[in-house]
Amino acid sequence: MTDTSTSDRPLLAARGISKSFAGVEVLRDVDLDLRRGEIHALLGENGAGKSTFAKIVAGVHRPTRGTLTLNGMPVEVTSPIVAQSLGITLIHQEPISFPDLSVAENLVLGRADGGWLARVPWAEMTRDARRLMDLLGVRIDVTRPMRGLSIADQQMVEIARALASDSRLIIMDEPTAPLTPKEVETLFAIARRLRDEGRTIIFISHRLEEVRALCDRVTIFRDGNKIATEDIGTLTDADIIRLMIGRPLREYMHKQGTTIGDVALEVENLTLPGVFSDISLTVRKGEMVGLGGLVGAGRTDVARAIFGVAPAASGTIKVNGKPVTIASPDAAIALGLAFVPEDRAVAGIFRTLPVEQNITAAVPGKIAPGGFIRGAVEKALASDSVNKLRIRLASLRQPIGELSGGNQQKAILARWLLTDPTVLILDEPTRGIDIGVKAEFYDMIGELAASGRAILLISSELPELLALCDRVLVMSEGRLTANLSRAEATQESIMHAAVPGAASRQGVAA
Amino acid sequence: MSAIENPVVVSAREAAPPRPLWQVIVIRPETMTLVLLILALFGASLLSPYFLDFGYILRSFTLSAEFAMVALVLTMVIIAGEIDLSPAANMALSACLFAFAQQAGIPMPIAIGIGLVAGLVMGAINAIMVIRLQIPSIIVTIGTLTLYRGIAQVIAGDKSIRVPEWFIGVNNVLMAGIPVPVIIFLVMSIVLGLVLGTTIFGRQIYQIGTNEVAARHAGIRSQRIKMGLFLLMGLVSAAAGILTASRLGSVRYDLGLGGELQMVLMAMLGGTYIFGGRGTILGTFLAAWLLVIVSTGMTVANVLPAVQLVVLGVLLVVSIIATNAIYSRTQR
Ligand SMILES: Nc1ncnc2c1ncn2[C@@H]1O[C@H](COP(=O)(O)OP(=O)(O)OP(=O)(O)O)[C@@H](O)[C@H]1O
Ligand SMILES: [Mg+2]
Numbered sequence: 014m015t016d017t018s019t020s021d022r023p024l025l026a027a028r029g030i031s032k033s034f035a036g037v038e039v040l041r042d043v044d045l046d047l048r049r050g051e052i053h054a055l056l057g058e059n060g061a062g063k064s065t066f067a068k069i070v071a072g073v074h075r076p077t078r079g080t081l082t083l084n085g086m087p088v089e090v091t092s093p094i095v096a097q098s099l100g101i102t103l104i105h106q107e108p109i110s111f112p113d114l115s116v117a118e119n120l121v122l123g124r125a126d127g128g129w130l131a132r133v134p135w136a137e138m139t140r141d142a143r144r145l146m147d148l149l150g151v152r153i154d155v156t157r158p159m160r161g162l163s164i165a166d167q168q169m170v171e172i173a174r175a176l177a178s179d180s181r182l183i184i185m186d187e188p189t190a191p192l193t194p195k196e197v198e199t200l201f202a203i204a205r206r207l208r209d210e211g212r213t214i215i216f217i218s219h220r221l222e223e224v225r226a227l228c229d230r231v232t233i234f235r236d237g238n239k240i241a242t243e244d245i246g247t248l249t250d251a252d253i254i255r256l257m258i259g260r261p262l263r264e265y266m267h268k269q270g271t272t273i274g275d276v277a278l279e280v281e282n283l284t285l286p287g288v289f290s291d292i293s294l295t296v297r298k299g300e301m302v303g304l305g306g307l308v309g310a311g312r313t314d315v316a317r318a319i320f321g322v323a324p325a326a327s328g329t330i331k332v333n334g335k336p337v338t339i340a341s342p343d344a345a346i347a348l349g350l351a352f353v354p355e356d357r358a359v360a361g362i363f364r365t366l367p368v369e370q371n372i373t374a375a376v377p378g379k380i381a382p383g384g385f386i387r388g389a390v391e392k393a394l395a396s397d398s399v400n401k402l403r404i405r406l407a408s409l410r411q412p413i414g415e416l417s418g419g420n421q422q423k424a425i426l427a428r429w430l431l432t433d434p435t436v437l438i439l440d441e442p443t444r445g446i447d448i449g450v451k452a453e454f455y456d457m458i459g460e461l462a463a464s465g466r467a468i469l470l471i472s473s474e475l476p477e478l479l480a481l482c483d484r485v486l487v488m489s490e491g492r493l494t495a496n497l498s499r500a501e502a503t504q505e506s507i508m509h510a511a512v513p514g515a516a517s518r519q520g521v522a523a
Numbered sequence: 524m525s526a527i528e529n530p531v532v533v534s535a536r537e538a539a540p541p542r543p544l545w546q547v548i549v550i551r552p553e554t555m556t557l558v559l560l561i562l563a564l565f566g567a568s569l570l571s572p573y574f575l576d577f578g579y580i581l582r583s584f585t586l587s588a589e590f591a592m593v594a595l596v597l598t599m600v601i602i603a604g605e606i607d608l609s610p611a612a613n614m615a616l617s618a619c620l621f622a623f624a625q626q627a628g629i630p631m632p633i634a635i636g637i638g639l640v641a642g643l644v645m646g647a648i649n650a651i652m653v654i655r656l657q658i659p660s661i662i663v664t665i666g667t668l669t670l671y672r673g674i675a676q677v678i679a680g681d682k683s684i685r686v687p688e689w690f691i692g693v694n695n696v697l698m699a700g701i702p703v704p705v706i707i708f709l710v711m712s713i714v715l716g717l718v719l720g721t722t723i724f725g726r727q728i729y730q731i732g733t734n735e736v737a738a739r740h741a742g743i744r745s746q747r748i749k750m751g752l753f754l755l756m757g758l759v760s761a762a763a764g765i766l767t768a769s770r771l772g773s774v775r776y777d778l779g780l781g782g783e784l785q786m787v788l789m790a791m792l793g794g795t796y797i798f799g800g801r802g803t804i805l806g807t808f809l810a811a812w813l814l815v816i817v818s819t820g821m822t823v824a825n826v827l828p829a830v831q832l833v834v835l836g837v838l839l840v841v842s843i844i845a846t847n848a849i850y851s852r853t854q855r
Contacts, residue, residue: 322740343742352740360740363733365800365850374730374741377723384722428741 022085024049024213025070025101025182030079032065034415037407039065043079043239045232047182052204052214054224054245057234057257058447059419060405063217066234067184070215071103072096102175103184104168112160117142119159120174145173149203163309165196172203183207184215187418189223190444193307193473201227219419219447221250233257258449273483274298276334277467278350278436280319283328288314289491292328296436296467301458303482303502304471306511311491312471313355316438320352321345322360332436346375351434353426355441355471357418361425364414368406369395371413371424376431398427401457403450418445426454430461437461440471455481475504489513552794552846553806559792560813567820574820581705583819584812585694585770588704589614589763590782591811594789595708595715596759598807600752601790602719604732604799605660607756609649611782612671614764615774617642619675621765622684622774631690639761645671646757650750668783676776683773691772704766708811711759716804724748732799788835789814792842796850814838 023046032040040062047053055063068074070081072090081088083099090096093103111119120142142155151169159167168188175183185204189197204214204227216228224231225245232242233256240256248256255261276295283292289311296302304312318325321339330337332348339345345352354360363371372395373380380391395409402423406416413421422445429437439458443451458481462468472478478485485502487495487510495510567574574580584591593610600607621638625631645667652663696703719725731738731745738745768774791797792813793806817838821831 320740341744342740343744346742354740359734360736363730363737363800366729366733370726370730374738374743377727381723381726384724386721386723386726 023047024084026082027070028080028082030066030069030076030081032062032069032074033077039237040069040076041237045239045242047213047215049213050208050211051229052208052216052227054228054231055215055217055234056224056231056253058449059423059445060417061234061257062237063234064186064417067103067186067215067217070096070182071101071184073103097178097180100179100181101184102178102180102182103186104171104175104188105186113158115156115158116153116162116170117155119170120145120155120177141177142173145176148176149173151199164191165193165200168192168200180212182213182215186217187219187445188216189218189220191308193309197223219445221253221448235259254448257447273300274465277332278319278469279331279334281329283315283318283325283330285314285318285323285325289318289488292493294486294493296469298435298465298467299462300484301462301468301470301482303478303485304469304488305473305475305478305485305507306488308473310488310511312488313440315488316352316440316469316471319345320350320438322352346432349435350438351375351429351432351436352438353429353440353442355444357422357425362413362421365412367410368399368404368413368416368424369409372398372427373431375428379431394431398431402427403453419447419450422446423450434466436467436469438469438471441473442470443472443474443477475507478502478507479504487511550849552849553803553809555845555849556793556806556809556813560809560816563813563816563820567816567823570820571823573823574816578700580816581702584815585702585704587785587811587815587818588694588702588708589767589770589779590785591708591789592711593756593760593763593782594786594807594811595711595804596752596756597786598790598793598795598802598804599715599719599728600756601795601797602732602799602802603728603749603752604735605653605749605752606664607649607660607753608664608783608787609645609668609671610756610760610763610786611779612668612675613642613645613757613760614767614782615776615778615780616645616671616675617761618764618768618774618778619679619684619776622686622768623678625686626684635765638765639758642757642761642764643754644757645760646754649757650753653753654746654749672776679774679776683775685773686768690769693766693769704770707766712804712808716808719804728752729800732801784835785814788839791839791846794842794846794849796846797843801850
């Protein structure tokens with residue numbers, strides 16, 4: 014069961030770790046050794062138990078059974094603070110911080126030396142913070158507040174915090190999902206450096222190519238069980254996928270021959286000063302249009318403007334050829350628009366409410382024809398979605414916050430599919446979704462397009478745009494910089510238009 | 524290197540059992556309220572055999588029935604993630620306007636209408652400041668609590684305004700042996716309980732209180748719903764003020780003084796979560812009875828009013844802590 018070939022003691026040895034939530038076992042007898050100075054990937058489908066295992070090591074959850082041994086000494090990681098003092102830091106799937114405190118203050122959080130009356134050594138704190146940032150080679154003003162920092166920078170602050178407390182084990186739970194390729198590179202460079210210093214890193218991701226590029230060993234989880242721990246070099250992608258999902262993966266094929274019909278969504282000269290300007294685009298029925306670009310290019314803002322969350326200052330929107338004003342999301346929904354937002358925790362889920370209520374939130378008319386909710390109808394709709402999207406849960410009445418990240422994302426998708434939209438805007442819809450489901454999801458939106466819906470897909474994943482879309486638009490710094498047909502769209506042409514300044518700023522009408 | 528381990532039995536999807544039903548039922552704040560209510564009844568009946576007389580409890584309840592009615596609506600406001608601390612002041616001001624109007628010879632139905640419209644207007648003022656101007660409701664309603672009470676004092680001065688003899692004493696009118704204000708409270712509980720528990724409007728109140736940004740993205744018109752709640756709050760407060768006028772026989776500017784504390788207490792004791800998104804009408808309903816029995820019990824036992832206040836304060840704090848604990852238990 015265990016690695017015996019290593020002569021030196023593992024940094025952390027987990028034995029028989031099990032975890033149940035309210036009687037539901039989500040981790041079963043996991044044995045895992047982490048070596049000093051390795052980057053160790055955790056792979057598995059949504060809900061396989063990766064985050065739960067990470068949280069147990071980091072003291073967020075207590076295991077139901079099992080032991081942890083750190084440096085040969087049995088340890089009880091009873092809280093994140095204990096974890097920190099043991100040199101274990103978890104960088105969360107969604108970074109949490111104190112947005113109104115400065116970067117430097119966030120760095121020293123939870124490190125109260127001295128009594129509660131001790132003076133805060135501001136100058137020292139700032140100096141230390143600068144030193145850490147320099148060490149990481151990132152340029153962030155440590156006196157500015159966290160609020161408004163990009164997610165990449167917030168992660169850097171978390172990593173700096175790990176270094177500040179001299180962590181020997183740093184756990185990164187899907188850190189790359191919201192990053193641009195360049196930011197990912199920076200993160201990887203830092204991770205490698207930390208490894209070379211002898212620190213150990215647990216890296217959780219759904220992107221195999223990242224795991225290959227970065228990690229030394231991988232452990233694969235399936236349904237709460239550890240299936241295998243191997244050197245990354247000994248496994249092929251197909252091996253990994255088979256171990257993860259228990260069956261080989263179908264290749265996604267672009268659906269040919271969908272007939273592209275009339276214009277469903279037409280946007281002209283949409284402008285919101287300081288955010289985006291002169292955005293013109295059309296999406297036809299049956300057409301899938303990609304919107305590429307780097308994180309922060311303004312793609313989300315355009316989607317939010319179209320959907321009425323934060324309307325544009327000028328410009329026109331036409332739905333099915335008719336000019337419309339969309340001042341709020343309910344107006345957009347009434348016109349047949351749907352929008353899957355990128356920030357699930359903030360704009361998507363009702364964390365403490367049951368999964369079924371989350372799924373049916375946008376279709377009150379379907380579950381309550383006369384204003385009174387019909388429980389049976391709601392349940393039928395919700396469980397139908399759960400089966401279709403293979404959402405993994407214990408019960409429809411479970412609070413959605415208890416589902417794994419990927420399963421929450423599927424539930425939000427399900428919500429919008431229920432509205433039966435004519436125009437579906439998807440903002441990074443597959444973020445955090447495992448490979449198995451991704452393929453099914455691609456099939457599903459392919460079918461939606463084939464059935465005459467117009468789809469606008471915002472994605473930072475080039476393979477996704479290339480595989481799915483009939484046309485790819487690219488944004489950079491708030492402007493459209495390219496309108497590429499399926500034939501023209503390549504990794505290079507998209508990246509070329511996406512990088513600020515690289516593409517000549519010709520106005521593109523789409 | 525470890526070999527690939529034995530292909531472990533893969534549990535079927537959804538094979539995991541949901542949380543046992545008894546836990547779902549027992550670990551709820553309302554259950555805590557019910558248990559406290561039974562304990563309070565038991566304790567009070569030891570103090571005085573009166574408490575075994577249902578009629579006595581009902582008569583005691585009429586003293587708090589107006590607050591209890593408003594507390595039902597307040598529960599919905601809190602679930603929606605807002606708060607309203609102005610209803611007791613609203614009661615006083617609308618009752619004053621009503622009393623003035625009928626004293627000036629305006630026919631009673633119209634005078635009542637004036638009182639109710641005044642309450643609606645006060646609710647609208649709160650709503651506009653919270654929704655249009657985006658000022659936190661706690662600030663707004665602390666402000667209007669002072670404002671409405673102040674206006675009542677300005678127009679009524681120190682005088683008691685009398686209401687006609689025939690109008691006095693709804694609390695003594697019985698229907699099927701139950702005082703009318705209690706009946707109104709029961710009916711309101713059932714109606715609002717159904718609204719909150721079984722309608723889309725009620726569902727959306729929870730959704731707004733849980734995550735307003737997500738609610739807006741899902742097309743839920745949160746502003747409209749909150750507007751509706753503040754207006755309902757104003758209307759019910761005014762009605763409660765007029766009922767109080769009938770019970771007391773006269774109106775002074777200090778009608779219902781300090782009532783907001785009792786209303787908040789009822790909602791909290793019933794398990795409404797102060798940060799929104801959770802709570803039920805049933806909880807507030809039970810808590811209203813609990814509070815009446817505790818206060819009456821203390822009065823019967825000759826507990827000093829100051830001490831009674833301390834007990835209520837302790838109850839408030841304990842209920843908030845217990846509610847929080849129960850909700851976080853279901854989280855971790
Ligand atoms: N607080 C909780 N209460 C109840 N169940 C939970 C809780 N947290 C996690 N679970 C359940 O444990 C299982 C494993 O979840 P976990 O978050 O570890 O998955 P994961 O492998 O990280 O998936 P993803 O790739 O989607 O992030 C899921 O079925 C989830 O529903
Ligand atoms: Mg996870």
